[in-house]
Amino acid sequence: MNPLDGNAIGGLLHEVFGTEMTDATGTCANCGTTGPVARAVVYLDAPGTVVRCRNCSSVLMVFAQVRERTCVDLRGLAALEAR
Amino acid sequence: MEGTAVRGRLTWQSATVTKIIPETARASTIVFEIPDWAGHRAGQHLDVRLTADDGYRAERSYSIASAPGEPVAITVERLEDGEVSPDLTEELRAGDEIELRGPIGGYFVWDPATNVGPLLLAAGGSGVVPLRAIIRNRELTGSTAKARLLYSSRSLPDVIYRAEFERPDPGLDVIYTLTRSQPPGWRGHAGRVDDALLAEVAWPTGQDPLAFVCGPTSFVETIAEGLVGLGYPEDRVKTERFGATGGRQ
Numbered sequence: 078m079n080p081l082d083g084n085a086i087g088g089l090l091h092e093v094f095g096t097e098m099t100d101a102t103g104t105c106a107n108c109g110t111t112g113p114v115a116r117a118v119v120y121l122d123a124p125g126t127v128v129r130c131r132n133c134s135s136v137l138m139v140f141a142q143v144r145e146r147t148c149v150d151l152r153g154l155a156a157l158e159a160r
Numbered sequence: 161m162e163g164t165a166v167r168g169r170l171t172w173q174s175a176t177v178t179k180i181i182p183e184t185a186r187a188s189t190i191v192f193e194i195p196d197w198a199g200h201r202a203g204q205h206l207d208v209r210l211t212a213d214d215g216y217r218a219e220r221s222y223s224i225a226s227a228p229g230e231p232v233a234i235t236v237e238r239l240e241d242g243e244v245s246p247d248l249t250e251e252l253r254a255g256d257e258i259e260l261r262g263p264i265g266g267y268f269v270w271d272p273a274t275n276v277g278p279l280l281l282a283a284g285g286s287g288v289v290p291l292r293a294i295i296r297n298r299e300l301t302g303s304t305a306k307a308r309l310l311y312s313s314r315s316l317p318d319v320i321y322r323a324e325f326e327r328p329d330p331g332l333d334v335i336y337t338l339t340r341s342q343p344p345g346w347r348g349h350a351g352r353v354d355d356a357l358l359a360e361v362a363w364p365t366g367q368d369p370l371a372f373v374c375g376p377t378s379f380v381e382t383i384a385e386g387l388v389g390l391g392y393p394e395d396r397v398k399t400e401r402f403g404a405t406g407g408r409q
Contacts, residue, residue, distance in 0.1 A: 081377065085221060088221065091170040092170055116399065160266070
């Protein structure tokens, strides 16, 4: 399936972070590219939800939903700044 | 504060369908009454959740089609192998209740108070839905921002909101390109948007235009790259991609 973008996980991110995050600024830990989360590459059926850097394709975030829990891996982000 | 919604939290809530408006053979607009709606901005979306009798749940995101202040509405295009859209376009009736949460999104959003420069709105298929919210918001707030809508559709009968777009509006130009079939005598554009058409339609960069591009991934990438090639700064090209399963539809 075609990758989408960070807009597609606005609801999931709001659930995890408790606030609007598509306009938050993320910094890739691999290449240092900075930009709004909405512009990142998103695979919804990866399995789990995988967010990749639009510049270098490194994995920025992974979300896995197991029953009612959401497991979050943010190791690919050097920074994440909400407005 | 009354009600169950906590400020800042995104909670699932029950909405009542008040009206279903057929738009094309495959697309319908669904209007909701939502007791705890915080109000939305043009370009935002909401999530719909359907639960089957056996407890299986499916969630999809849909762009909000109505302007801020109007009753919340989404426009859903039926996908033949869709898990959610056939239920929404065929089974749902006025009076039914449905679970949703929103509004969602802060990036693909137009604010009439701070954006007075010309708008370039580029839609691929049902990607026109959030752009229609922007067009209505612009009209209802009396914004002086000029707008151009470049709308790529398979055919003329597949054009959503056509009657509305044909109403004269001196500040809005609508440019169609029909990719699969054109009616006899069609004098508009045919085929996919290419660099020549984009260069013809795009506002000159000196006017500080703001672009919103929504559609399937390939459409969005072609247009966004084309606009950057024309000198649009990346942060003046807002993009939203949708896909056939799981994501924005």
